[in-house]
Amino acid sequence: MSSRYKVITIILVVYLVVFFLIYGLSNIKNGQRDLTLLVGDNTVWDYSNKSWLNITREETLDSLNWQEYKVFLDNKYFGEYSMWYDDNKWYAFNSNKTAVKMEGELIAYKANYDLKIKEFETKENNNNTYVHQVLKDNNLSTSSQMTVNNVVNFDIDDDGVEEQFYVISNAFASDFYPDTIFSIVFMVKEEKVYSMYTNIEKANYGNGCKPYIRTFLDINDDDKHELILTCAKYSVQEPEDMLFQLNKEKFDLLISNQ
Ligand SMILES: [Ca+2]
Numbered sequence: 514m515s516s517r518y519k520v521i522t523i524i525l526v527v528y529l530v531v532f533f534l535i536y537g538l539s540n541i542k543n544g545q546r547d548l549t550l551l552v553g554d555n556t557v558w559d560y561s562n563k564s565w566l567n568i569t570r571e572e573t574l575d576s577l578n579w580q581e582y583k584v585f586l587d588n589k590y591f592g593e594y595s596m597w598y599d600d601n602k603w604y605a606f607n608s609n610k611t612a613v614k615m616e617g618e619l620i621a622y623k624a625n626y627d628l629k630i631k632e633f634e635t636k637e638n639n640n641n642t643y644v645h646q647v648l649k650d651n652n653l654s655t656s657s658q659m660t661v662n663n664v665v666n667f668d669i670d671d672d673g674v675e676e677q678f679y680v681i682s683n684a685f686a687s688d689f690y691p692d693t694i695f696s697i698v699f700m701v702k703e704e705k706v707y708s709m710y711t712n713i714e715k716a717n718y719g720n721g722c723k724p725y726i727r728t729f730l731d732i733n734d735d736d737k738h739e740l741i742l743t744c745a746k747y748s749v750q751e752p753e754d755m756l757f758q759l760n761k762e763k764f765d766l767l768i769s770n771q
């Protein structure tokens with residue numbers, strides 16, 4: 514090979530490597546992510562071609578039974594199991610097709626990448642500074658009685674400092690009778706309030722819903738976490754499951770089961 518061809522070959526190889534590094538890797542990182550997520554017994558979300566789909570029950574039964582999922586219970590890794598949906602409930606089977614008992618809240622996924630799911634602790638809130646501010650901002654009394662007033666500390670944006678997530682509600686009160694039912698979830702970062710979920714309605718027996726943060730998970734593998742918020746409804750009504758992503762100054766609702 515003449516030195517001229519060697520130079521051309523080297524330039525070509527370098528060009529192809531650089532091309533792959535710039536376009537190939539970014540495609541793998543951004544475009545080719547496929548995910549099926551089971552959220553409890555009520556919700557199945559599918560992510561592919563950069564869009565979300567809420568899968569309904571009939572489709573679930575047909576296409577998702579007996580596939581292998583990574584299973585988490587109460588956000589703790591439980592193992593890899595074949596999942597089977599019957600009578601509105603997921604069942605897990607090991608490789609011998611023996612049913613495995615699951616205790617705790619189910620999150621399970623099937624994906625072409627590792628979905629990071631982190632544990633966290635929900636605590637009763639005993640500092641109402643921000644709660645009072647948010648109640649006022651929503652024209653609600655700061656002396657409102659509540660059925661939920663919780664806080665979760667979690668570093669959602671991976672900057673090494675935990676944010677505070679407040680969950681407040683007066684839904685399903687049994688010993689007081691509010692005129693207005695509210696459920697509000699917001700985040701505080703550096704003394705600034707970021708609203709995530711606000712539902713305020715006139716009381717009408719059993720309406721409203723009681724929210725809780727269910728799971729912090731990193732759906733797009735960028736180390737910043739997204740979160741699933743569940744709002745439990747009265748009696749047999751299906752709970753609402755919502756997936757939120759922090760997008761600079763605000764939370765975007767990526768998908769809901771309703
Ligand atoms: Ca942070």
Ligand SMILES: [Ca+2]
Nearest residue numbers: 731732733737
């Ligand atoms: Ca993320």
